[in-house]
Amino acid sequence: MEKLNSIIVDDNEIDRLTVLSFAKRFPVFNILGSFSDSDEALKTIESDPVDILFLDIDMPGLSGVELRKKVKHIPACIFITSHPEFAVESFELETLDFIVKPLKFDRFEQTARRIEDFFEMRNKASLFESSIGGDVIYIKEGHEQIKIKLHEILYLEALKDYTLIVTPQKRYCVLSSIGLLLKEISFQSFIRVHRSFAVQKQFINKINTHEIILNNNLAIPVGRSFKDNLKFLL
Structure with a gap:
């Protein structure tokens, strides 16, 4: 870059x-x-x-x-x-x-990663589009269509007008806001836990005051205005 x-x-x-x-x-x-x-x-x-x-x-x-x-x-x-x-x-x-x-440096490091992701997606924005169908998402990259199984997606991360789709193997991006993506029927298993994050219910392992821990020990921040979304798990 x-x-x-x-x-x-x-x-x-x-x-x-x-x-x-x-x-x-x-x-x-x-x-x-x-x-x-x-x-x-x-x-x-x-x-x-x-x-x-x-x-x-x-x-x-x-x-x-x-x-x-x-x-x-x-x-x-x-x-x-x-x-x-x-x-x-x-x-x-x-x-x-x-x-x-x-x-703290670890928090700044997270921001640096988000910045790099954002500019990488911004540069490739014309190459990406997403389509929803059945139990999978199809992401168009150039002339290829990449199939992602919905049940394998760990979480979604918002980067302004783009969304990162994170699986255990790879991260993908789509030119769509996280808010619009979560309105799709296929994403009803996701919970918005932060302005920038949504996770799948089945991957939540632990809920702390300011974050949740997924099954792979990955910590995702919880926004104050989204805590009510997690009440059903407490």
């Missing part, structure tokens, strides 16, 4: 340096600049093409939310903040991920 031009905006120097140090561990990120306020960041955005924003929200002057509204043409926005109450508002601004501070 080509390098992705990225900028970091956070008025807290320690948090800003933490994001910078984590991002430098991933060769895909080309850091154009690290800024303490939105006005300085805008100068770089106006002069260079930017692919990714790593944004704090609560900043003096122009907030991270206000900055995102000004630069919605930038494909990927990652909010990193101490204010979880902004999560709903941020996702209305086409946010790819929302991280609550303090930032």
Whole structure:
């Protein structure tokens, strides 16, 4: 994958340096600049093409939310903040991920994977379409149709207008939002547990306060507004 031009905006120097140090561990990120306020960041955005924003929200002057509204043409926005109450508002601004501070490397690593998946799917979007039929999903990739058995799908992961379909063997993508996919009759066995995740009931092994554990020991986050969807298992 080509390098992705990225900028970091956070008025807290320690948090800003933490994001910078984590991002430098991933060769895909080309850091154009690290800024303490939105006005300085805008100068770089106006002069260079930017692919990714790593944004704090609560900043003096122009907030991270206000900055995102000004630069919605930038494909990927990652909010990193101490204010979880902004999560709903941020996702209305086409946010790819929302991280609550303090930032840990393993959480940033998950975000880096989502970013790579998103740009890979974005580049291949014209090659993919999905069709639902019987107990399988057919994904069209170029001139080939790939058959995926529904009962083998572990979970679905949303990436803006795309959805990752994850099986034990491989991950696939379709140009469809997770919300539209879950409205299909074939996906009635899936439970929405997070804005970005839906799982199959039979693969749930354990439910914790903030996550569920699937049979393969994979942890999936649980969003506060989706906890009621799991009450039948408690």
